[in-house]
Amino acid sequence: MPPDAIPARGLAAFSPTAPLGRWDFARRPVGPRDVRVAIDYCGICHSDVHTVRGEWGPISYPLVPGHEIVGRVAEVGSAVSRWQVGDRVGVGCMVASCRQCGPCAQGLEQYCDAGFTDTYNGKDLVSGGVTQGGYSDTIVVDDHFVLRVPEGLDAAAAAPLLCAGITTWSPLTHWGTGPGKRVGVVGIGGLGHMAVKLASALGAEVVAITRSAAKAAEARRLGAHDAVVATETGALKPHRSSLDLIIDTVGTGHDLEPLVGLLRMHGTLCLVGGAPEPHSAVRAFSVIGKRRSIAGSLIGGIAETQAMLDFCGARGITSDVELIGVDGVNAAYERVVHADVRYRFVIDLATLDGGR
Amino acid sequence: MPPDAIPARGLAAFSPTAPLGRWDFARRPVGPRDVRVAIDYCGICHSDVHTVRGEWGPISYPLVPGHEIVGRVAEVGSAVSRWQVGDRVGVGCMVASCRQCGPCAQGLEQYCDAGFTDTYNGKDLVSGGVTQGGYSDTIVVDDHFVLRVPEGLDAAAAAPLLCAGITTWSPLTHWGTGPGKRVGVVGIGGLGHMAVKLASALGAEVVAITRSAAKAAEARRLGAHDAVVATETGALKPHRSSLDLIIDTVGTGHDLEPLVGLLRMHGTLCLVGGAPEPHSAVRAFSVIGKRRSIAGSLIGGIAETQAMLDFCGARGITSDVELIGVDGVNAAYERVVHADVRYRFVIDLATLDGGR
Numbered sequence: 001m002p003p004d005a006i007p008a009r010g011l012a013a014f015s016p017t018a019p020l021g022r023w024d025f026a027r028r029p030v031g032p033r034d035v036r037v038a039i040d041y042c043g044i045c046h047s048d049v050h051t052v053r054g055e056w057g058p059i060s061y062p063l064v065p066g067h068e069i070v071g072r073v074a075e076v077g078s079a080v081s082r083w084q085v086g087d088r089v090g091v092g093c094m095v096a097s098c099r100q101c102g103p104c105a106q107g108l109e110q111y112c113d114a115g116f117t118d119t120y121n122g123k124d125l126v127s128g129g130v131t132q133g134g135y136s137d138t139i140v141v142d143d144h145f146v147l148r149v150p151e152g153l154d155a156a157a158a159a160p161l162l163c164a165g166i167t168t169w170s171p172l173t174h175w176g177t178g179p180g181k182r183v184g185v186v187g188i189g190g191l192g193h194m195a196v197k198l199a200s201a202l203g204a205e206v207v208a209i210t211r212s213a214a215k216a217a218e219a220r221r222l223g224a225h226d227a228v229v230a231t232e233t234g235a236l237k238p239h240r241s242s243l244d245l246i247i248d249t250v251g252t253g254h255d256l257e258p259l260v261g262l263l264r265m266h267g268t269l270c271l272v273g274g275a276p277e278p279h280s281a282v283r284a285f286s287v288i289g290k291r292r293s294i295a296g297s298l299i300g301g302i303a304e305t306q307a308m309l310d311f312c313g314a315r316g317i318t319s320d321v322e323l324i325g326v327d328g329v330n331a332a333y334e335r336v337v338h339a340d341v342r343y344r345f346v347i348d349l350a351t352l353d354g355g356r
Numbered sequence: 357m358p359p360d361a362i363p364a365r366g367l368a369a370f371s372p373t374a375p376l377g378r379w380d381f382a383r384r385p386v387g388p389r390d391v392r393v394a395i396d397y398c399g400i401c402h403s404d405v406h407t408v409r410g411e412w413g414p415i416s417y418p419l420v421p422g423h424e425i426v427g428r429v430a431e432v433g434s435a436v437s438r439w440q441v442g443d444r445v446g447v448g449c450m451v452a453s454c455r456q457c458g459p460c461a462q463g464l465e466q467y468c469d470a471g472f473t474d475t476y477n478g479k480d481l482v483s484g485g486v487t488q489g490g491y492s493d494t495i496v497v498d499d500h501f502v503l504r505v506p507e508g509l510d511a512a513a514a515a516p517l518l519c520a521g522i523t524t525w526s527p528l529t530h531w532g533t534g535p536g537k538r539v540g541v542v543g544i545g546g547l548g549h550m551a552v553k554l555a556s557a558l559g560a561e562v563v564a565i566t567r568s569a570a571k572a573a574e575a576r577r578l579g580a581h582d583a584v585v586a587t588e589t590g591a592l593k594p595h596r597s598s599l600d601l602i603i604d605t606v607g608t609g610h611d612l613e614p615l616v617g618l619l620r621m622h623g624t625l626c627l628v629g630g631a632p633e634p635h636s637a638v639r640a641f642s643v644i645g646k647r648r649s650i651a652g653s654l655i656g657g658i659a660e661t662q663a664m665l666d667f668c669g670a671r672g673i674t675s676d677v678e679l680i681g682v683d684g685v686n687a688a689y690e691r692v693v694h695a696d697v698r699y700r701f702v703i704d705l706a707t708l709d710g711g712r
Binding site for chain 1: 458459464467469530597609612621624627628629630631634635636637638639640641642643644645646647648649650651652653654
């Protein structure tokens with residue numbers, strides 16, 4: 001460890017199958033363009049589970065997951081002027097990108113031609129080591145990737161905005177969600193419940209599509225104008241050829257045909273769930289007949305993430321969360337796998353022994 | 357037959373399996389808003405074969421196929437003012453639509469909410485009978501669906517513009533093909549060879565993708581800047597993440613993954629081939645990573661068809677055709693099925709016994 005490295009404490013995965021456990025490690029020293037954030041809360045994303053269990057490919061252990069990070073600025077590099085120690089900030093799924101390619105120049109760092117650096121399990125461009133995420137007491141991040149979190153928002157409930165929020169906000173706004181538009185949301189989980197809240201706040205008419213009658217009722221409470229239980233015969237029929245956009249948050253392979261059939265002319269079915277297995281086959285006639293599209297969207301750029309946070313700050317929008325301590329993370333993982341959470345677990349990092 | 361019905365002669369399918377044969381039938385009388393066209397040429401589209409053989413669903417026989425029609429105005433209804441007898445005109449895939457829905461109001465009659473009327477095998481909104489297509493000496497069509505074919509173009513070679521031309525033109529222009537854009541064309545057949553010509557004339561850099569070395573060479577002659585033989589190992593690699601749009605004309609189910617991988621950020625793979633069987637499964641990560649889309653597009657609206665014909669007239673663009681007589685149609689069908697045509701058969705209707 002370099003003499004100026006930052007000692008950090010966290011919760012790490014040590015193998016694809018073992019429970020997560022405490023781990024002491026080092027963050028890189030705070031460079032001129034870096035910000036050190038003292039982490040208060042970190043959300044648990046289904047991606048965390050997929051990654052640490054090796055379901056998205058082999059990884060190196062130990063690994064500290066977590067990319068829905070909210071904390072306060074603890075230290076700023078010499079070249080950083082926009083933050084004060086104590087500012088409420090967030091870090092999402094990215095901590096670096098090339099900053100020079102076409103996508104980066106457009107503020108779409110998530111599509112960086114060189115590949116952005118994941119907040120965890122990425123290659124740290126400065127230290128050369130593996131990036132470690134937010135199930136930790138502190139993190140050192142390039143200033144460009146630090147977001148302002150409105151003080152008016154509950155900090156724990158704002159944490160999921162950094163992934164679940166922006167992952168749905170980006171396609172919603174890219175495809176022009178607003179008054180007069182009809183938006184479907186498939187899967188009412190971490191991402192889906194945010195999609196319902198955001199699409200509704202943007203002025204669209206929202207149709208929630210779920211396999212659970214209980215979640216259909218909850219989706220209405222969250223702001224959906226209609227909610228259908230997709231497994232009920234004929235449930236989708238009233239919405240055929242009526243939606244401009246569908247945000248499909250389901251994280252496992254499924255049949256896209258019934259969803260494509262809900263799109264009106266020029267409508268888009270946008271996949272945001274990282275299903276490891278392929279979705280069912282595509283019938284050419286399903287997309288040809290109304291110039292429909294099946295697309296995908298990945299998190300969101302830094303500028304649009306800030307815009308989303310500001311929008312949420314102005315409207316008082318946060319995630320519905322279950323706050324847990326670090327000792328509850330392994331049990332929470334099992335519940336995430338079984339979609340048994342309303343709607344996001346958030347870890348209170350103050351529960352790490354000894355504090356920071 | 358009503359006393360003022362128009363006697364017509366044509367070539368019809370009488371069953372899914374029997375060869376096409378001569379058939380005398382009646383066209384509806386020329387109404388106030390109708391135009392009667394004396395047909396000179398009609399292209400053979402793969403759709404004709406799929407339809408008459410019942411591959412796209414059961415149909416009623418006898419059926420006269422053909423929707424790439426070029427002829428001259430022979431008679432105009434009392435309320436029609438824009439045509440003179442003798443004008444060079446064309447009729448494509450549509451002969452009616454509701455003219456009132458949102459898509460129709462936008463000039464996108466092909467996506468009519470009520471469904472447009474196919475030039476053949478449709479329900480004639482006036483007579484109530486089945487529409488009959490262009491393998492015939494004459495046709496009666498609502499004025500709105502009659503296109504002006506530039507006199508400077510070879511009439512036989514212009515016929516395929518009415519389907520193969522507009523089917524590729526519509527997605528090319530919808531997705532902004534022009535200078536600075538890179539367009540892939542998959543399948544160098546009737547549609548594909550038009551896509552290469554049109555994309556190139558629109559100023560894009562064109563990459564042809566085929567399974568045949570001979571067609572790769574021909575694609576370059578047609579205007580492609582590069583042409584790759586997709587079955588050769590590594591052939592696609594230099595074009596990974598580089599195309600803005602791919603026009604996929606292949607009419608049978610195939611693997612879309614290697615094609616999706618050729619798209620850059622925001623790129624679209626557009627299916628225009630009517631494969632009866634589904635394409636391979638879609639992997640979410642393939643579209644998520646660069647906000648790519650898999651879309652479809654259906655022929656084109658009347659206004660854009662006229663724009664395409666005018667563009668082709670100004671540039672001298674037509675299809676590469678093999679002109680045949682009516683007695684050659686059954687043999688031509690076999691060659692269409694085996695993709696053995698450079699690049700479109702066109703029937704010379706003057707070869708119908710007894711003329712018109």
